[in-house]
Amino acid sequence: MKTLSNSQTQVEIGSITEGSLSSILQAYEIHNLIIIVDENTHDCCLEYMITSFPELKRAEVILLPVGEENKVMEVCFQVWQAFTEYGFGRKDLVINLGGGVVTDMGGFIASIFKRGLKFINIPTSLLGMVDAAIGGKTGIDLDNFKNQLGTFSHPTHVFIDPIFLSTLPGEEIFNGYAEMLKHALIKDQELWSKIRTIHSEEELTTKEIIWTSVKIKNDIVEGDPSENGERKVLNFGHTIGHALESYFLDKTPISHGHAVALGMCAESFISMKREWISKEDFTDIETTITASFPMISLNADEVSAVISLMYQDKKNESGKILGSLLNGIGSCLYDIELSEKEIGESLFHLSLLANPMN
DSSP, rough: EEEEOOOSOEESSSGGGGGGGHHHHHHHHTSEEEEEHHHHHHHHHHHHHHOGGGGGGGGGEEEEEESSSGSHHHHHHHHHHHHHTTOOOOOOOEEEEEHHHHHHHHHHHHGGGGGGOOOEEEOHHHHIIIITTTEEEEEEEETTTTEEEEEEEOOOOEOOOGGGGSSHHHHHHHHHHHHHHHHHHHHOHHHHHHHHHOOOOHTTTOHHHHHHHHHHHHHHHOOOOTSGGGGGGGGGTTTHHHHHHHHTTSSSSHHHHHHHHHHHHHHHHHHTTTTTTOHHHHHHHHHHHHSSSSSOOOOHHHHHHHHHTTTTTTOOOOTOOOEEEEEEEEEEEEEEEEEEEHHHHHHHHHHHOOOTTT
């Protein structure tokens, strides 16, 4: 069992049955326990948790519908109404058991109800483990705009157990790979060299690789818990990526990891055009991303629509689109104004990658 902490959260990586969860649950003996799951984790993970921790047999289970399209206020209202009917109070404990949607949404639900219930995250996806479950960002979508409503509210504990990854299809593992690549590109050249050639699920899901990626995020969050400065480098790939994810949400949805991979490719292209990274480094990034993630093709009208969505990004100021760009492998700058022209060029570049014969 490996443990790391920041001022808000203790993170444990290893077998969940060997960690501190049992003693935490015992401390809530006279209080309610609430487990929030989605349909997938209800079927694949809940029984293991209840079997491993008898204290959870008395927990109330709240079932969320699967998918980003259900990460909306209407579903939150239903959960809050259920909380009220069950008589949950401020000293009760919420346990979010699921991927990024469950931890984002469950954390938001807990942070709002009666001005805040304590909650624990148990991520069951690689993306949840290395990114979404850590850092205290909770949120839901509004009118197809990603995470427009949310709070900074940190879990007391995050339990990362690779055993849950065995329940995932391969494509879900590579969603987490996108965030691991991001952590390497913004902060750790050695990690980049190690994971850029990984293309097997087994290599991506070792405790050591997960630990390295988690530690990068945890260290950045500890230095800037409310995203006033350096934490913004964690948004690399997300300015364009979130807009692409939002654009395709009511068409043929793409996963968050896929969108971030596309965003990193596009934002690396802008970094290269500004001569902040070399053409060789960009080619290395592009080759790595395209080996694991399909590119997308956009026409001129679609590019304009994606750029329009970017004006709703939370990081913007004074009507300017702000993002994070690389200035080397393992180094990133934030609060960089991105022009519509260079965003458009980067999206057309993705289209050329998707249609190399054109």
